[in-house]
Amino acid sequence: MSVVAALVRSSFLVNAVYAASSRKYGLTPQQGQLLCVLMPQPYGMSELGAMLGLAKSSLTGLVDRTAQRGLVRREPDPEDGRAVRIALTPEGAELVEEFYDETCRRVEDLPAGLGDDERRLLADLLGRVVLDNQVPVVFVEPDEEAAAHGR
Amino acid sequence: MSVVAALVRSSFLVNAVYAASSRKYGLTPQQGQLLCVLMPQPYGMSELGAMLGLAKSSLTGLVDRTAQRGLVRREPDPEDGRAVRIALTPEGAELVEEFYDETCRRVEDLPAGLGDDERRLLADLLGRVVLDNQVPVVFVEPDEEAAAHGR
DNA sequence: AAGGTGTAGTTCGTACTGCGAACGTCGCTG
DNA sequence: CAGCGACGTTCGCAGTACGAACTACACCTT
Structure with missing residues (x-):
């Protein structure tokens, strides 16, 4: 199989698994991804947009819906009156931990x-492709999840 | 980097590339994927649903919109009065060839x-993962594209 | 201090995605 | 020929994603 077909088809496979795992916890894949990104720390809307590759306006809606489910919260940025920091709520942190573990499995x-x-x-090979292409950390390493949970 | 993170993040990367390539040709990623699946041959709605992992009703809409753009066509199945065969139109075949090549690059x-x-x-490794998990052929091999084009 | 410029987010309208439930149609089997 | 099952469509709904226009605040220049 060619590298191209292997990459595209494996990507399709991983997506399907990710979607199934999300669904199991009543999340959309996008909401699940948002929660995963927020696992290590809160981010501003602009940062999130850059990481997830979404337009600002798309993100507003995603955060709205996820916040409405009580999984995420908008906190005012103490250093910038315009900005906002999106953080996991306790419920969100709890849910994403289960979702993350399930997805890993x-x-x-x-x-x-x-x-x-x-x-x-x-x-190793795939990791180098990821690093070479500067893929945002849309999914943390398993040990970091344990660390984040520990603190 | 762990296998899990490498797979998830590379999947994210490939998705982004696929979306960008689609956009370049005025396609949504889903429409692009539909066209790619149809490159080798026409399929029925049920088959497409199984390959793309979509519910029947989702597919009806996708085919509707893609047909409205003149890229695919619903042909009656000669052997089954209920069934339909979705096939590329000449314009669709032309467009998907460019899209496919661009995506490959x-x-x-x-x-x-x-x-x-x-x-x-x-x-090789990724190809085995794809085959072991019986991932549908959502993206053909480069040489098959040439063959399909040749005939 | 005042004004201009740029950044952070939101709102709005639009097109598309994806699902389940309910439905019509046709094929096949008893 | 009656009925069951498979093939697709329709409908309503929630979510996704974008660009354009907008508000509010920060920062820089003067």
Whole structure:
């Protein structure tokens, strides 16, 4: 299989898994992604837009709906009167932890046909592609999730 | 980087590239995907639903909009009076060829930081994940596109 | 201090996505 | 030929995403 087809089709696969996992927790994939991004720390709307690749106006709606479900909160930025910081509420933090874990389990299972060495190799190669292309941290490392939860 | 984070983040990256490529040709990502699936041959609505992972009702709308743009056509199935075959129109075939090529070029560039051997390795590992998980052919191999075009 | 410029977010209107439920139509089987 | 099941469509609804226009505040220049 060509690199291109492999990348596109695996992306399709991961998306489907992500969507299924979201659905299990009553989230849309976008809301799930928003929550995941916010796991390490709060962000401003502009930062979120840049990370998620969304227009400002798209983000307003997404945050509105997620806030309406009580998962996220708009906090005034202490240093900038115009700005806002989007943070997880306690309920949001709790939910995203379950969602995140579930998603990890499901994605972890995708390369079940690969041996341990091969998985490490895949992680390394794909990780370099991610880093080379400066992909935003839309999904944190498992250990960081534990750290975020710990504090 | 963990396998999970690498898979999720690379998926995010590929999606963004796919969306940008679609946009360049005035397509939504979903319409682009529909056209790509139809490149090798026409399919019925049910088959498309299974391949794209969409509910029947979602597909009706997608096909409606894509047909309205003159890119696909509903043909009656000669063997089944209820069924319909969705096929590319000549304009659709022309457009998808450009879109497909553009997308290939862009995705091809993503692993630019990898050597030839590493790219082959990545393609092999990721290809196995795709095959093991029976991911539908939402994106054909480059040579198949040439073949489809040739006939 | 005053005014201009730019940034942060929101609002609004529009097109598209995706789902489930309910429905008509046709094929197949008993 | 009656009825069951598969093929698609319609409808209503919630969500996604964008650009343009707008408000409010920050910062810089004068």
